[in-house]
Structure formats: structure tokens, C-alpha cells
Amino acid sequence: MTTGAPSADSLPPVALTMGEPAGIGPDIVGPAFDALKGEVPFFLIGDPSHLPDGVAFAEISAPSEALMADHLPVLPHGFGSPRRPGLSQADHAQHVIAAIERAVELTGSGEALAVCTNPIHKKALKDGAGFAFPGHTEFLAHLAGGAEVVMMLACDGLRVVPATIHIPIAEVPSTLTRDLLAQVIRTTHAALIHDFAKPFPRIAVAGLNPHAGEGGAMGYEEIEMITPVLDGLRAEGLDLIGPQSADTMFHAAARAGYDAAICMYHDQALIPIKTIDFAGGVNVTLGLPFVRTSPDHGTAFDIAGTGKADPSSLVAALRMAHQMGRIRQKRRT
Ligand SMILES: NC(=O)C1=CN([C@@H]2O[C@H](COP(=O)(O)OP(=O)(O)OC[C@H]3O[C@@H](n4cnc5c(N)ncnc54)[C@H](O)[C@@H]3O)[C@@H](O)[C@H]2O)C=CC1
């Protein structure tokens, strides 16, 4: 353990999970520490032996030690066997899950400010440990006692929210209910006010069908489900636009007209943001009792261990976790 400059404020550090060791998580954590040193204190929960050669790290025994670290602080969690980039190992799955649980515990105890997660490989966790969740989002909701959570992806100038997430496209229409859509919009509205400092949020809502159904000529979900929900929420005072045609709501002028876009399914939301800013996008879970962010990308097995992975999205995710954590702490005091 070496000592360095203390952090700019007295907030606890952010807890960062290693994610899937066979992915690019271990490759990007060292560069992220170098980019954020002195700005965003954080520590990694994972197996130090999985870090690439040349990454300077310091093992810590408590999160508070991360505030003074000169090198990447690691709260060790042994995985029992080496990392094989690009090849997930069944016996690692339980440790990937345990690291996430540990990060959440540390926010509960106040030792960590927020959780930032490196990408997991969903199928590897399902096969290796019977992981019963589609992703972090639903797992974290479970750890938080069944919180009603929402996935948001955010970059400079665009925030998108998929109302349905990791389900087959054929199941989208039946999964989209009035209750679900109203909950997603309400949760997003509250988060824009409290976590993103938008006191009067304006939210755009996409249709499900081409041309938002074109008055029933191309589908009825807009008339039968989406519009009644929006009308009900407008009566409560929410500022909502839509249902809009999804194909015309993401160009620059349209994006300038709202604070967040609610989309009906995963790709409707994620394609625009990953196209506009794949390097800078951040995945943030709304509705949890703690802050959780993540880079927008996945495990990228094809480049794991090659040194080609770009750490920018992780840097942005850590920065956002710290900012949101600070806002929440301020609200509490
Ligand atoms: N938060 C999480 O845990 C997430 C996990 N995933 C999981 O990741 C796995 C792979 O998903 P894919 O759809 O293939 O997406 P992916 O983001 O892992 O990869 C897509 C393409 O982008 C490239 N890429 C990704 N991140 C990069 C970076 N930082 N620098 C340079 N190039 C990068 C990859 O090399 C690949 O060519 C899946 O199991 C998926 O479920 C995907 C998204 C988020």
C-alpha cells in the first residue's frame, strides 16, 4: 500500500467489480485508474492475478484505503484459477456473482459510494452458476429487495430508456403493459429530477410500430396502450411528448427537445446511443437504493487480452457513479 494525494472530497470510493475475467474488464481497469487518479476514487473487487502484466496495483483490506492509493486499489477476491481471455470458465461464474454482491454490501454499509460494474457474460453465468437473471439490472433489483428498476443509457446529449429489456422481440408486445410503461416513465421522471438535476424534465416516448402506428394503419399499441398511459401521466403533470415515430426522434434537432427518450424495446433504445457515442455511453440503473453504473459495452471476447480495448466508457461510468453518489449524499445531509 502506497500513499498519495487524498481525494478532493471526503466521499467514500466507488466499488468497481471485475466482471467476466475472460472479457475486457481486466484490460480496462488499469487505464481507467490512470485516467481518473485524483478525480474519482475507486477500488476494484476481483482477483489481482487476472490483471494484465504491467498493471500496477495495491491490495487493500478496506475500501477507505483506496482514497490514498497511488496504484489501482484491489480488494482481493480469489477466483481460484487464472484468467483465459476470450474463454469463460464455469468455475469463475460464482465468483463473478459474489463480487457484485460484495460491492452492493459495501454501499449498504456506507464503505462504498456507489457500484460500477464491468461487463458480465450472461450465458456464462447461467451455464456456470445457474444465474437466473437476464443481467445486472434485474439481479441488482433482486438484491435491493425487489426494487422497480429501469435501465438507462446516457451520453452527452442523449439519454435512452428501454421499457422492455432482454426478452425476445416476439414477446415485446405482450410484455408491454400500461402498468409497466407507467412505472418506467415515473421512475425515469423521478431520476431526472433527483439524480440528473433536471427539475422540469421533458420526456419523449416512442411508439412501438412503424410511424407510431399511423393512426391504426400499422398497429394498435399506440392507440390502445401507449397514448392512454401518456394521457394519464400528463394529467398528473408530467411533460411528455409522443408516442413518436422512433425513426425520427434521434436526429440532432429532435434530441435537443427532450431530456430522455423512453423506447419500447432494447434495440430501439440502444442502437441510437451506441451509434452516437459508443465510447462515451454509460449504462445506469434507475430506481435502486444505491447508485449503479456500467460501461455501455459488453465483454468483447474478440479483443480480450489484446490491449485493444478502449477504457473510455468505463471512465465515463466511474465518473457518473461518483457524480450521482455525491448528489445523493448531499441530499441526505
Ligand atoms: N453490462 C453488461 O454486463 C453487458 C454485458 N454484455 C454482454 O457482453 C457479451 C458480448 O456482447 P456483444 O453484443 O458482443 O457486445 P460487446 O460490446 O461485447 O462487443 C461488440 C463489439 O464492440 C467491440 N467493443 C466492445 N467494447 C469495446 C471497447 N471498450 N473497446 C473497443 N472495442 C470494443 C467488440 O470488440 C465487438 O467487436 C454478451 O454476453 C452480452 O450479454 C453486453 C452489454 C453490457
Ligand SMILES: NCC(=O)COP(=O)(O)O
Ligand atoms: N445491452 C445492455 C446490457 O446488456 C446491460 O445489461 P445489465 O447487465 O446492465 O443489466
